[in-house]
Amino acid sequence: MTVAADIVRPTQGTAAGISFLRRGGNGQSLPLVLLHGIGSNAGSFEPLMAALPPSSTIVAWNAPGYAASAPLTMDSPTPRDYAMALKRFLDALGLTEVVLVGHSLGALFAASFAAQEPGRVTKLALLSPALGYRVAPGMPLPPAVQARIDEIESLGPQALSEKRAARLLHDAENKPEVLAQVRAAMAAVNKAGYAQAVRALGAGDLAADLRHILAPTLIAVGAEDVVTPPANAHLAFTVLANPANYFEVPGAGHALPQEDPAGVARLLAQLIEASHG
Numbered sequence: 001m002t003v004a005a006d007i008v009r010p011t012q013g014t015a016a017g018i019s020f021l022r023r024g025g026n027g028q029s030l031p032l033v034l035l036h037g038i039g040s041n042a043g044s045f046e047p048l049m050a051a052l053p054p055s056s057t058i059v060a061w062n063a064p065g066y067a068a069s070a071p072l073t074m075d076s077p078t079p080r081d082y083a084m085a086l087k088r089f090l091d092a093l094g095l096t097e098v099v100l101v102g103h104s105l106g107a108l109f110a111a112s113f114a115a116q117e118p119g120r121v122t123k124l125a126l127l128s129p130a131l132g133y134r135v136a137p138g139m140p141l142p143p144a145v146q147a148r149i150d151e152i153e154s155l156g157p158q159a160l161s162e163k164r165a166a167r168l169l170h171d172a173e174n175k176p177e178v179l180a181q182v183r184a185a186m187a188a189v190n191k192a193g194y195a196q197a198v199r200a201l202g203a204g205d206l207a208a209d210l211r212h213i214l215a216p217t218l219i220a221v222g223a224e225d226v227v228t229p230p231a232n233a234h235l236a237f238t239v240l241a242n243p244a245n246y247f248e249v250p251g252a253g254h255a256l257p258q259e260d261p262a263g264v265a266r267l268l269a270q271l272i273e274a275s276h277g
Helices: 002-007 042-051 079-093 105-116 143-168 176-187 191-203 206-210 230-238 261-273
Strands: 011-015 018-023 032-035 058-061 098-103 121-127 217-222 243-249
Touching: 011 079, 018 042, 018 079, 032 042, 032 079, 032 105, 042 058, 042 176, 042 261, 058 079, 079 105, 079 191, 098 105, 098 261, 105 121, 105 191, 105 206, 121 261, 143 176, 143 191, 206 230, 217 230, 217 261, 230 243, 243 261
Parallel strands: 032 058, 032 098, 098 121, 121 217, 217 243
Antiparallel strands: 011 018, 018 058
């Protein structure tokens, strides 16, 4: 399986101003669309893409303001604004129905899209989901959230990655390859795009969207996640309108798709194969 997955390499593309990685499958199943977190990019999903069956079509976007993707036009976007960008992106690719996977901040974007476009998301997976801070328009961000913007302005992406990356992993000193990947992704963020994403995190309200999502929804979190801890993930699971499964991955922290790509791939396969309703 590893050899086959290695043969099917992701390619780069751009659609609706969004850059992305795509790995073609056999067209027999709905495509998986992967939305990364605040300090990541499409490349952060490459270990997961390699762990998924070669038959699967997979698209991993670079969120607006990340990599070569055009930023959003407003300074303080909400998850809904990213969901609208996702709609334009999927329209440009001709993808009418998808299995949607969001990691961390990407979970807020995925949930917003699934709540707004119920006919387009057949299954939803939220990995290490961020809950958001429910900041009203025009109100200041909580100090800990504003500090993210202040730090990237004062330190720059490279120094920020050196400071923050290890916290995303459990037992980081014994995962040097994964830590290097996480640091590289964080060091590559665009300051303006990152600041927009932080403001979207502040505005987000995951629970509000989860109550309106019709698609069967999986929530998975690293058992050792200190960024979006299991208690938060379980709270999100309790408000789902259509819960599929909740799982805590042993030995993993926040960077779940990179720390245990094989485990996440199995959970996604179970979600896709399960019959609901």
